[in-house]
Amino acid sequence: MNPLSDPLSVVFILSSLMSVIAAVLIVHHKSIVYSAFFLSVLGVGNAILFTLLGFPIIALFHLSVYVGAAVTFILFSVVMLKEAPVVEPPVKALAVIAAGVLALIMVKIFSVFSAEPSFLLNYRDLTALLVTKYWFALIVAAIALVTTLIEAITLARREV
Amino acid sequence: METSCYLFVSSILFAIGIYGLLTRRNMIRMLLSAEIIFNAALLAFLSLASLDAGYGPVGGAIVVIAISLSAAEVGVIVSIAIMMFRMRRALDVYELKKFRG
Numbered sequence: 581m582n583p584l585s586d587p588l589s590v591v592f593i594l595s596s597l598m599s600v601i602a603a604v605l606i607v608h609h610k611s612i613v614y615s616a617f618f619l620s621v622l623g624v625g626n627a628i629l630f631t632l633l634g635f636p637i638i639a640l641f642h643l644s645v646y647v648g649a650a651v652t653f654i655l656f657s658v659v660m661l662k663e664a665p666v667v668e669p670p671v672k673a674l675a676v677i678a679a680g681v682l683a684l685i686m687v688k689i690f691s692v693f694s695a696e697p698s699f700l701l702n703y704r705d706l707t708a709l710l711v712t713k714y715w716f717a718l719i720v721a722a723i724a725l726v727t728t729l730i731e732a733i734t735l736a737r738r739e740v
Numbered sequence: 741m742e743t744s745c746y747l748f749v750s751s752i753l754f755a756i757g758i759y760g761l762l763t764r765r766n767m768i769r770m771l772l773s774a775e776i777i778f779n780a781a782l783l784a785f786l787s788l789a790s791l792d793a794g795y796g797p798v799g800g801a802i803v804v805i806a807i808s809l810s811a812a813e814v815g816v817i818v819s820i821a822i823m824m825f826r827m828r829r830a831l832d833v834y835e836l837k838k839f840r841g
Contacts, residue, residue, distance in 0.1 A: 596749045607760035633790045650811040657818045675762035683755035690747030699790040705797035721808035728815030
């Protein structure tokens with residue numbers, strides 16, 4: 581069957597390409613501000629993939645908390661900073677080899693899972709789990725987010 | 741699409757993140773590369789969680805907590821980077837050695 585005849589496959593291919601191209605641009609773009617912007621593009625691509633997997637609530641959470649808050653925080657902060665030099669070319673060649681070998685190993689391991697995902701996350705199941713089984717982790721996450729808020733306020737109030 | 745396709749995309753993202761982490765010395769660029777790895781890990785985690793209806797909600801709950809903690813972690817690292825820039829006028833991680841007590 582031609583994968584282009586299925587609309588979901590087309591969406592998968594487009595969002596995957598978007599994510600991978602955004603990831604390459606994050607690493608290679610000259611401007612650090614644009615790199616931070618492409619991180620938000622990667623977040624949007626990933627959110628589409630989460631929806632295709634049957635996790636639309638997680639996708640919305642990813643968009644609102646990760647893309648909407650974390651990446652925007654980086655984007656506004658990097659405006660205050662400047663670039664530092666990159667490592668020498670020999671290390672770069674070694675990094676390309678390391679990343680390639682790692683990708684091959686992961687593809688080999690993951691090729692075992694060939695099933696089709698047929699799952700849709702239920703909002704009630706998720707909230708029930710969060711407030712019963714994972715309540716402590718939820719409190720820790722909330723406290724961690726409050727500390728970030730305090731950091732942001734401290735940074736904003738301090739004179740440069 | 742089969743789960744292996746999602747895992748393949750995750751592997752590619754992971755490799756790009758590792759490459760960025762190994763080749764950059766700028767603290768913010770290293771953070772951005774680490775965030776690519778984080779996104780790859782989330783995708784792999786949810787791909788595997790979607791295989792079984794019993795594990796799906798558990799995977800979702802863990803990912804929600806992971807995203808919240810990642811937002812907090814970004815705040816901490818960016819704050820350290822800004823502090824470092826104010827003190828040294830540089831973001832080179834090699835300069836971090838000079839911050840030792």
